[in-house]
Amino acid sequence: MNLNKTILIGRLTQDPDMRTTPSGQTVCSFGLATNRIWNKDNQKQEKTEFHNIVLWQRLAEIASQYLKKGSLLLVEGRLQTRSWQDQTGVKKYRTEIIGENIQLGPKSANQGFSSAPPQQNSQQNAPQGNKNNEDNIPIIEEKNTEEIDVKDIPF
Secondary structure: OOOOOEEEEEEEOOOOEEEEOOOOOEEEEEEEEEEEEEEEOOEEEEEEEEEEEEEEHHHHHHHHHHOOOOOEEEEEEEEEEEEEEOOOOOEEEEEEEEEEEEEEOOOOOOOOOOOOOOOOOHHHHOOOOOOOHHHOOOEEEOOOOOOOOHHHOOO
């Protein structure tokens, strides 16, 4: 059995760039920074990794509407490396995370959702038992037609 799965939580390094392919599909790409912090010889060490994220169809539309540089985001997806030749004939490679699920981070004054339409009477629209909509983090899933059947897992 093979598995290609990534889960990242980080901040956008740039505003999402949404485009439409010639076949009419929407695609959105952006950078995501993740940090790793550890101690070495009683000194705090930190390293930042930068990831290329690609979202398709409805996830692309949601990201371009609600996210901006600095937004906190959880991305679940798969690694994919593509290659092409540049104008001088040199072969180039790019590894990307193709997002299959995203979870938007909390909205804050400085960062977060950029162009969400204002909701009127948010107290009336809030789920009962929780009157604060800002505490609800939406989970957005894109269903894949090539799902793994549980009975096919060998353990």
